[in-house]
Amino acid sequence: MRFNKLDLNLLVALDALLTERNISRAAEKTHLSQSAMSNALARLRDYFDDALLIQVGRRMEPTPRAEVLRDAVNDVLRRIEGSIAAKPAFVPAESQREFRISVSDFSLSVLIPHVIARAHAEGPRIRFALIPQVQDPxxxxxxxxxxxxxxxxxxxxxxxPAEEVFRERYVCVVWRDSALAQGELTLERYMAAGHVVMVPPGANSASVEAWRLHKLGLERRVEVTSFSFASCMALLPGTDRIATVHSRLARKLAPHFPVVLKESPLPLAEMHQMLQWHRYRTNDPGIEWLRRVFMDSAREMDADAGA
Known part of the structure; x- marks a missing residue:
């Protein structure tokens, strides 16, 4: 099919090329040979009268024209996928679909095990790819x-669109033999101490509690950073440092380390943990099912923990 003399099949190739910025990976993603993808790029360059992708070192960088095209092409393809490609029904017991979920290691530790188990009970052949969250999920x-x-x-x-799946508060964790384990953990003691902090991968990233503290004008003395929420508690023994940790994760991991949990003196509101999906996938029966599995799993998570 052609539109204004453009073979519309080339839009799929263009979307893959602009996402992967690599001919081999784009070919693999679209199930084409490398030579076929190279030919598609040549035809796209001819149609748009632009190089679109330029080799810079070992990777290809988009031209300004390609940057303009990227979101528009992606949007068109997602509309088609959401409106036409979705099946009219989703039967978990018969499905072999793979769902790709972007998740932090906090949710991976406390919620996702319940999701996987519940999903398996309903659709044992359904697959999951859990994707680490980096900058700008x-x-x-x-x-x-x-x-x-x-x-x-x-x-x-x-x-x-998005919906809330659960709420979370923060607690402070300290080594049980540190001075901070004794007495009330006041805001003054909290701010005077050194801290173990999770810093998400990606430039200029920050966790929610760090972002909220910055808005309050509070700056901690960060002495250790990690890329994982779950690792912070393991980095406390033998020190007088504090880790500010999600309550569910802290309660789950505390029995495995010589630590104690303290009420946080920070004026932090609860964190609202959300599910978010593409607006063109709202009526996708598979996504509707997965959202329901998440909501049921969140209730199960807290029931098992006695929350």
Missing amino acids: PRSLDRAEVDLLVLPQEFCTPDH
């Missing part, structure tokens, strides 16, 4: 690299 949703985001409300994009 909503971008991966826009590019159809993931089906679902699990992230705090502050990091959701207004461009796509």
Whole structure:
């Protein structure tokens, strides 16, 4: 099919090329040979009268014209996928579909095990690819690299629908033999101490509690950073440092380490953990089923923990 003399099949190739910025990976993603993808790029360059992708070192970088095209092409393809490609029904017991979910290691530790178990009970052949969250997770949703985001409300994009799956508060964790384990953990003691902090992968990234502290004008003395929420508690023994940790994760991991939990003196509101999906996938029966599995799993998670 052609539109204004453009073979519309080339839009799929263009979307893959602009996402992967690599001919071999784009070919693999679209199930084409490398020579066929190279030919598609040549035809696209001829149609748009632009190089589109330029070799810079070992990777290809988009031209300004390609940057303009990227979101428009992706948007068109997602509309088609959401409106036409979705099946009219989703039967978990018969499905072999793979769902790609972008998730932090916090949710991976406390919620996802319940999701996987519940999903397996309903659809034992359904597969999951759990994708680590890096800077700007909503971008991966826009590019159809993931089906679902699990992230705090502050990091959701207004461009796509979202729903709350659970709420979380923070507690402080200290080594049981440190001075901080004795007595009340006041704000003054908290701010005077050194801290172990999770810093998400990606330039200029920050966790929710760090972002909220910055808005309150509070700056901690960060002495250790990690890329994992779950590792922070393991880095406390033998020190007088504090880790500010999600309550569910702290309660789950505390029995495995010589630590004690203290009420946080920080004026932090609860974190609202959300599910977010592409607006063109709202009526996708598979996504509807997965959202229901998440909501049921969140209730099960707290029931098992006695919350």
